[in-house]
Amino acid sequence: xxxxxxxxxxxxxxxxxxxxxxxxxxxxxxxxxxxxxxxxxxxxxxxxxxxxxxxxxxxxxxxxxxxxxxxxxxxxxxxxxxxxxxxxxxxxxxxxxxxxxxxxxxxxxxxxxxxxxxxxxxxxxxxxxxxxxxxxxxxxxxxxxxxxxxxxxxxxxxxxxxxxxxxxxxxxxxxxxxxxxxxxxxxxxxxxxxxxxxxxxxxxxxxxx
Amino acid sequence: xxxxxxxxxxxxxxxxxxxxxxxxxxxxxxxxxxxxxxxxxxxxxxxxxxxxxxxxxxxxxxxxxxxxxxxxxxxxxxxxxxxxxxxxxxxxxxxxxxxxxxxxxxxxxxxxxxxxxxxxxxxxxxxxxxxxxxxxxxxxxxxxxxxxxxxxxxxxxxxxxxxxxxxxxxxxxxxxxxxxxxxxxxxxxxxxxxxxxxxxxxxxxxxxx
Amino acid sequence: xxxxxxxxxxxxxxxxxxxxxxxxxxxxxxxxxxxxxxxxxxxxxxxxxxxxxxxxxxxxxxxxxxxxxxxxxxxxxxxxxxxxxxxxxxxxxxxxxxxxxxxxxxxxxxxxxxxxxxxxxxxxxxxxxxxxxxxxxxxxxxxxxxxxxxxxxxxxxxxxxxxxxxxxxxxxxxxxxxxxxxxxxxxxxxxxxxxxxxxxxxxxxxxxx
Amino acid sequence: xxxxxxxxxxxxxxxxxxxxxxxxxxxxxxxxxxxxxxxxxxxxxxxxxxxxxxxxxxxxxxxxxxxxxxxxxxxxxxxxxxxxxxxxxxxxxxxxxxxxxxxxxxxxxxxxxxxxxxxxxxxxxxxxxxxxxxxxxxxxxxxxxxxxxxxxxxxxxxxxxxxxxxxxxxxxxxxxxxxxxxxxxxxxxxxxxxxxxxxxxxxxxxxxx
Numbered sequence: 001x002x003x004x005x006x007x008x009x010x011x012x013x014x015x016x017x018x019x020x021x022x023x024x025x026x027x028x029x030x031x032x033x034x035x036x037x038x039x040x041x042x043x044x045x046x047x048x049x050x051x052x053x054x055x056x057x058x059x060x061x062x063x064x065x066x067x068x069x070x071x072x073x074x075x076x077x078x079x080x081x082x083x084x085x086x087x088x089x090x091x092x093x094x095x096x097x098x099x100x101x102x103x104x105x106x107x108x109x110x111x112x113x114x115x116x117x118x119x120x121x122x123x124x125x126x127x128x129x130x131x132x133x134x135x136x137x138x139x140x141x142x143x144x145x146x147x148x149x150x151x152x153x154x155x156x157x158x159x160x161x162x163x164x165x166x167x168x169x170x171x172x173x174x175x176x177x178x179x180x181x182x183x184x185x186x187x188x189x190x191x192x193x194x195x196x197x198x199x200x201x202x203x204x205x206x207x208x209x
Numbered sequence: 210x211x212x213x214x215x216x217x218x219x220x221x222x223x224x225x226x227x228x229x230x231x232x233x234x235x236x237x238x239x240x241x242x243x244x245x246x247x248x249x250x251x252x253x254x255x256x257x258x259x260x261x262x263x264x265x266x267x268x269x270x271x272x273x274x275x276x277x278x279x280x281x282x283x284x285x286x287x288x289x290x291x292x293x294x295x296x297x298x299x300x301x302x303x304x305x306x307x308x309x310x311x312x313x314x315x316x317x318x319x320x321x322x323x324x325x326x327x328x329x330x331x332x333x334x335x336x337x338x339x340x341x342x343x344x345x346x347x348x349x350x351x352x353x354x355x356x357x358x359x360x361x362x363x364x365x366x367x368x369x370x371x372x373x374x375x376x377x378x379x380x381x382x383x384x385x386x387x388x389x390x391x392x393x394x395x396x397x398x399x400x401x402x403x404x405x406x407x408x409x410x411x412x413x414x415x416x417x418x
Numbered sequence: 419x420x421x422x423x424x425x426x427x428x429x430x431x432x433x434x435x436x437x438x439x440x441x442x443x444x445x446x447x448x449x450x451x452x453x454x455x456x457x458x459x460x461x462x463x464x465x466x467x468x469x470x471x472x473x474x475x476x477x478x479x480x481x482x483x484x485x486x487x488x489x490x491x492x493x494x495x496x497x498x499x500x501x502x503x504x505x506x507x508x509x510x511x512x513x514x515x516x517x518x519x520x521x522x523x524x525x526x527x528x529x530x531x532x533x534x535x536x537x538x539x540x541x542x543x544x545x546x547x548x549x550x551x552x553x554x555x556x557x558x559x560x561x562x563x564x565x566x567x568x569x570x571x572x573x574x575x576x577x578x579x580x581x582x583x584x585x586x587x588x589x590x591x592x593x594x595x596x597x598x599x600x601x602x603x604x605x606x607x608x609x610x611x612x613x614x615x616x617x618x619x620x621x622x623x624x625x626x627x
Numbered sequence: 628x629x630x631x632x633x634x635x636x637x638x639x640x641x642x643x644x645x646x647x648x649x650x651x652x653x654x655x656x657x658x659x660x661x662x663x664x665x666x667x668x669x670x671x672x673x674x675x676x677x678x679x680x681x682x683x684x685x686x687x688x689x690x691x692x693x694x695x696x697x698x699x700x701x702x703x704x705x706x707x708x709x710x711x712x713x714x715x716x717x718x719x720x721x722x723x724x725x726x727x728x729x730x731x732x733x734x735x736x737x738x739x740x741x742x743x744x745x746x747x748x749x750x751x752x753x754x755x756x757x758x759x760x761x762x763x764x765x766x767x768x769x770x771x772x773x774x775x776x777x778x779x780x781x782x783x784x785x786x787x788x789x790x791x792x793x794x795x796x797x798x799x800x801x802x803x804x805x806x807x808x809x810x811x812x813x814x815x816x817x818x819x820x821x822x823x824x825x826x827x828x829x830x831x832x833x834x835x836x
Contacts, residue, residue: 002287004639004783013635016645016706017644017650018225018245019228020649020652022225022228022229022653023232023649023652023653023654023833024656024657025229025232026229026232026233026236027236027445027654027657027658028311028651028652028657029309030233030236030237030240030313031236031657032313033237033240033313033314033316033317034240035693036314038320038324041324041325041328042329045739046329046330047329047330047332047333047394048333049330050330050333054333054337064314065310065349068310068313069303069310072287072303072309075229083330089228093703094696094699095652097695097696097699100656100699101692101695101699102656104650104656104657104695105660105663107660108660108663108665111665112665115665116668116677119668120673120674120754121668121677122673122674122675123674124677124678124681125677128404128681147221160389162414174636181704203299203303205394227434228437231434231438232441234438234441235438235444235445236441236445236654238518238522239442239446240445240447240523242446242522242523242525242526243449243525245523247526247529247530247533250533250534250537250539254539255539255543256527256538256539256540256560256603257539257541259534259539259542260542263542264547273519274519275522276510276517277522278519281512281515281519284438288538347471351557406559406620409435413510436643436648440643440646441650442648444650444651444652444653445650445652445654447651447731448651448654448655448731449654449656450731451655451658451731451734451735452658454732454735456738456742457736459676459742459743459746459748464747464748464830465748465750465751465812467748468704468743472751472755482732486724486728486731487721490721490724490727490728492718497643502629595687614752621717621721627692
């Protein structure tokens, strides 16, 4: 990609990057529902037995809700982040790509947890789940660092204070998700608890946006 | 998320929330078609036998059409709702997230019905289907309550009368879907009848929008 | 849905309907690729044998290309159609919903053809494929009729001549797809030939749009 | 499609083509993650054994990352390309459709590689993978040729130099992907190496866009 093309692209707004990111977030968040499995149809299942079979799938529902709202919070943060900038750079585009890639892996990590939660492999499954979010939250930190280091990409009216505020709120992610990852080896429920707690906290503190 | 970031986001329009919601609705509505199953290919199937095998799948087609138009009506209502507001709030964003989450579960509930409709578990499957829409219609009520209680989010020209009209039209949802849920234990066809009736009614009364 | 809400919605442009439709078209067209099946991995497959296994899947590739370009042409026509209007109506919204619903069924019909093309059920599979497009092309005719009968929805500068031109070009669809459906009982290749011929023709005549 | 309709469409901007393309890219890139398979749950799997089972899946992860960033680079190039034009033509629309069609086949080609990488069919699987990108990069060349030959579609301020720059950067694609295809028969790792090298190179040289 050469100077001339770079120039052409440089002057672009961030609209199409946001549209593409929204598309990836929307597809990834919807694919989470593919993990809700219909119990294998059996001619012997009475209504009561089907209810019991569905009830036994509760880890799917917990994981579905937690992953859905976590991806939703990520989308909200992503949205808030793009409000800070008015220009993309190649570096930003690829860091953003990395965040999107890890986001598309969330349904896989979620499926791993729901399928292994009541098997001996549960601790490892939850560690992978936590680890996925460590990698995502590091991606968000990188996004922010890109904007901090390159004043040209951010809007002129974005103050250093605003950036500090965003950074402060995002700073919770990597260490707490790391704790959720390590904590999986104590109990899978430590991971689920921390991950659920985090999105409830973020949802609760984000009073008006 | 801090004051400064909140301020940045607060001034945003509702465009990206609508784009994201449209994406989720579009993916969820298209995934309904994954429930249309190709009969297992058999070298012995004559054309006539394949036709019979496809005909036996009629519950899939009824459920597909009913779910598709129900989600379409939901999207239309969602669209109409966002016409009332010009600003999002954290609360609205999460209520909207809840509505979207339940929407992505519609293909699962639909699949449950089509796979169990002619088995003893049919009543429970239909109750889950009805229950999913109870939860969705309650989400829509919550969306409306958010806007009623927070004048700052709605457009200045939206009168209380308009809000009352929307509320009146949406009020049908929760009780009738609850009836469809309970009615499943009388017969699965009560559920399908009420759910189909509701979208036909909404489609018929929505003469110009 | 009441008068007040109707009024609110009526004044809207067609942007969000197009965005939603684009989303459904984009997801449906991409799901066609799910029908490209990886041959079941076998430790005994040499490179040559894998090549042969892939080559045996040629009906998948033909059906994939034909369905992809047919849906693409449909999207182009849809796009062209929405250039004619500046306002939606409830009727238009639901006819559009019907077109989208049938579009999401195209991957199912395509899968039916690829799985049965070399089995005795091929004629029936191709008849279903042709029939799906009959239903879609009738939906497009209905879209046009909606605009012809309701002058309020179309842009002021759209002349009756333009409408006639669009109608003339779309008029080919229903009878030729009906022929493709009936022709399936002569030979499945009649269906594939007509369907492929139609999109090549439409692509060829649409010189500048 | 007749003159009048053509005229109507001709005056359109490229917005909806970009939106549709973004949708297809977003869905296709997200479907890559469906290839990340959860190891078949086994009650005997200890955490350690699950970790080993996941580790054995490393070809999936390499292929996932390579395909994801390759599609991302393709999307970036596509984005850059549409910055050059302000009008679409039928020819451009169909060449674009071809590029999108091949893009939706990338998850299939990726799946082929991950499932066969450690089986005797690996060379053929990698040749198909490389071949898919040969076909895509030829599509991009065709896109460019369309704009070069039709001055009416490109923006007035796009100079021949800009076009030459884009062409120079894209020219690497076809021969190197062809090499990756042929090289598969030497070793599958030649294919993976070249394909990974190419997106790293394109990402590295695209400093600001």
